[in-house]
Amino acid sequence: MRIVVALGGNALLKRGEPMTAENQRANIRRAARSLADLVSQGHALVITHGNGPQVGLLALQAAASSGEPFPLDVLDAESAGMIGYVLQQELGNVMRDRHFATLLTQVKVNPHDPAFSKPTKPIGPMYDKTMATKLAAERGWHIAPDGEKWRRVVASPKPLEILEVQVISFLTEGGVTVICAGGGGIPVVELSDGSLAGIEAVIDKDLASSLLARQLDADFLLMLTDVDAAYENWGTPRARPLDQVSVSELSLDDFAPGSMRPKMAAAIEFAHATGRPGAIGRLEDASAIVAGTRGTLVHAHDVAHNPSSTGIVN
Numbered sequence: 001m002r003i004v005v006a007l008g009g010n011a012l013l014k015r016g017e018p019m020t021a022e023n024q025r026a027n028i029r030r031a032a033r034s035l036a037d038l039v040s041q042g043h044a045l046v047i048t049h050g051n052g053p054q055v056g057l058l059a060l061q062a063a064a065s066s067g068e069p070f071p072l073d074v075l076d077a078e079s080a081g082m083i084g085y086v087l088q089q090e091l092g093n094v095m096r097d098r099h100f101a102t103l104l105t106q107v108k109v110n111p112h113d114p115a116f117s118k119p120t121k122p123i124g125p126m127y128d129k130t131m132a133t134k135l136a137a138e139r140g141w142h143i144a145p146d147g148e149k150w151r152r153v154v155a156s157p158k159p160l161e162i163l164e165v166q167v168i169s170f171l172t173e174g175g176v177t178v179i180c181a182g183g184g185g186i187p188v189v190e191l192s193d194g195s196l197a198g199i200e201a202v203i204d205k206d207l208a209s210s211l212l213a214r215q216l217d218a219d220f221l222l223m224l225t226d227v228d229a230a231y232e233n234w235g236t237p238r239a240r241p242l243d244q245v246s247v248s249e250l251s252l253d254d255f256a257p258g259s260m261r262p263k264m265a266a267a268i269e270f271a272h273a274t275g276r277p278g279a280i281g282r283l284e285d286a287s288a289i290v291a292g293t294r295g296t297l298v299h300a301h302d303v304a305h306n307p308s309s310t311g312i313v314n
Contacts, residue, residue, distance in 0.1 A: 001043050001044070001218075001219035001220050001290075002043075002044045002046070002172065002216065002217075002218045002219050002220075003038065003043050003044070003045055003046070003218060003219065003220045003221075003222055003290065004045075004046045004048065004209055004212055004213035004216065004218045004220070004221050004222070005035065005038070005045050005046070005047050005048070005222045005224065005286070006048045006049070006050075006205055006206055006209035006221070006222065006223045006224065006266075007031055007047065007048065007049040007050065007087075007224055007283070008049075008050050008205070008206075008223065008224060008225035008226065012024060012027050012028055012031065012049060012050065012083065013027055013053045013054075014027065014226065015147075015226065016126075019053050019054070019057050019125070024054075024083070024086065025086055025090070028083075028086050028087050028090050029090045029093075030283070030284075031087070031090075031224075031283055032087070032090040032091045032093070032094050032095075033094055034224075034283050034284060034286045034287075035047065035091065035286065036091070036094045036095050037286065037287045038286055038287060038290065039095060039098065039177070041287065041290075043290070044172060044177075045177050046168060046172055046177075046178050046180065046212065046213075046216060046218070047087065047177065047178070047179045047180070048179075048180060048181040048182065048184075048205060048208065048209045048212065049083055049084075049087065049179070049182050049183070049205065050183060050184075050205045051076065051079040051080065051083060051182060051183030051184075051202070051205070052121070052122055052123045052124070052183075052202070053123075053124065053125070054079040054082065054083060054183075055072070055075050055076060055078075055079045055123050055124075055183055055202060056123035056124020056125060056151075056152060057124060057125070058075045058078055058079055059072065059075055059123065059124060059152075060124060060125075062075065063139065071198060071200050072154060072187075072200045072201060072202060073186050073187055073188070073198030073199060073200065073201070074198065076182075076183050076184075076185070076186045076187065076202060076203075077104055077186050079182065079183050080102075080104055080105070080182025080183050080185075080186070081102065081104065081182075083182055083183075084102030084179045084182055085102065087102070087179055088100045088101070088102050088179055091177065091179075095177075098175075098177055099174075099175060099176045099177065100176065100177045100178075100179065101171055101176050101177075101178055101179070102178075102179040102180070102182075103164060103167065103168060103171070103178055103179070103180040104164075104182075104186065105162060105163070105164045105168075105180045105181045105182070105185040105186065106163040106164060106185060106186050106188045106196065107159045107160075107161070107162055107163065107181065107184065107185030107186065107187060107188065107203055107208055107211075108159070108160045108161040108163060108188055108189070108190060108196075109157040109158065109159060109160055109187045109188070109189060109199065109201065109203065110157060110158070110160060110189070111189040111199060113155075113157035113158055115155045115156050115157040115158070115201070116155045116157065116201070118155075119142040119144075119153045119154050119155045119156070120144070120153055120155075120156055120257055121153055121154050121155070121156035121201075121202045121204060122144065122146050122151040122152070122153050123151065123152055123153070123154055123202055124151060124152050125151070126146060126147075126149035126150065126151055127149060127150050127151070128149065128150065129145075129150050131150075132149075132150035132151070132152075133150075135152075136152075141153075142154070146259075154200070154201060154202050155200065155201040155202075156184075156201060156202055156203060156204050157187065157199075157201050157203065158207065159184065159185065159203050159204075159207055159208045159211045160211075161211075161215075162181065162185065162208070162211055162212050162215050163188070163196075164180065165212065165215045165216065168180050168212070168216065169216055172216070180212070181205070181208045181209060181212055183202060183203070183205060184202060184203030184204050184205040184207070184208040185203055185208050186198060187199050187201040187202070187203050204262045204266075206223055206262045206263045206265075206266035207262055207265060207266050207269075209221065209223065209266060210265075210266035210267070210269045210270045210278065211269075213270050213274075213278075214269070214270060214273050214274060217274075218274075218276075219276055220276060220277060220278075220279070220290060221266065221267065221270040221276075221277070221278040221279065222279050222281075222286065222289060222290060223263050223266065223267070223278070223279065223280045223281075224281065224282065224283045224286055224289075225263070225280065225281070225282065225283070226282065226283070227281075227282060228241060228281055228282045228285065228294065228295065229241035229242060229243065229280065229281055229282075229294075229295050229296040230242050230255065230260055230263065230264060230280050230296040231260075232254065233254075234255070234256065234260070241296065242296045243295075243296060243297065244292070244297050244299065245296065245297070245298055245299070246298070246299050246300070246301055246302050247268050247271055247272050247298060247299070247300055247301075248302065250264060250268060250298065252264060252265055252268075260280075263280050264280070264298070266278060267279065267280060267296075267298035268298060270298075271298045271299055271300040272300055274300075275300045275301075276300075277297045277298060277299050278297075278298045279295050279296060279297045279298070280295055280296045280298075281294055281295025281296060282294070282295070
């Protein structure tokens with residue numbers, strides 16, 4: 001199968017870990033081993049990844065330097081290159097007979113998307129509320145809660161088109177494992193003369209991955225994170241993991257914005273458009289999720305009548 005695999009930022013940098021190069025590489029090495037298992041089973045992978053912690057750190061460093069700081073679209077590109085380099089290297093270390101390429105990926109968005117007036121995408125470090133409020137006042141940030149902590153939030157417009165999709169398809173058909181759409185891709189808008197320009201935003205990686213999977217006609221969308229499944233009634237005594245569910249059974253209002261809701265939206269969009277499953281689960285369970293025995297699998301149709309609800313691997 002051709003599988004678009006989306007590595008969550010928290011799968012590459014565990015919650016609460018210092019954002020160091022050593023920690024990032026250790027987590028990417030762990031991810032590479034899990035992805036190698038899928039390749040060994042004969043699957044062709046296209047890999048995307050988050051960049052929330054990394055792009056936030058780059059933005060802090062840019063703000064601390066003298067002169068005009070680089071805009072977020074440039075920092076998106078920088079973080080995609082940084083993470084892609086380490087991911088490409090570690091994948092090559094465990095699969096030395098394979099070819100890999102990291103591709104900076106532009107993603108078209110609408111400059112009038114309502115997300116620009118209502119930032120929701122968390123980036124950068126976590127703070128307690130007092131510190132977050134202080135930094136927001138000093139730096140003009142928007143902030144929002146993220147679990148028990150607070151983070152900076154930025155605009156996250158809906159991705160409309162993956163502009164390098166033909167290049168990605170060409171490479172994958174040649175047997176290259178492509179790392180692309182890093183951090184959701186680099187947000188660009190089309191100007192009146194048809195030219196492109198970057199815009200200040202961070203696109204949601206899962207929604208961009210769903211769009212990429214649809215444009216590539218992928219067989220499976222796999223979103224890997226640091227939790228074993230999507231949960232119903234998360235954060236309450238009635239919480240339970242969802243395993244095989246249909247699009248008709250789900251309401252996005254039941255999932256937290258900025259965390260699980262975009263993943264469920266991405267899975268629903270992919271399943272509805274293609275009739276193929278979108279899945280969410282833990283990095284270490286990647287092979288079992290594709291096999292249909294772990295994680296949450298979202299199907300286009302009623303699971304009770306869906307022949308793909310088990311035995312996904314083919």
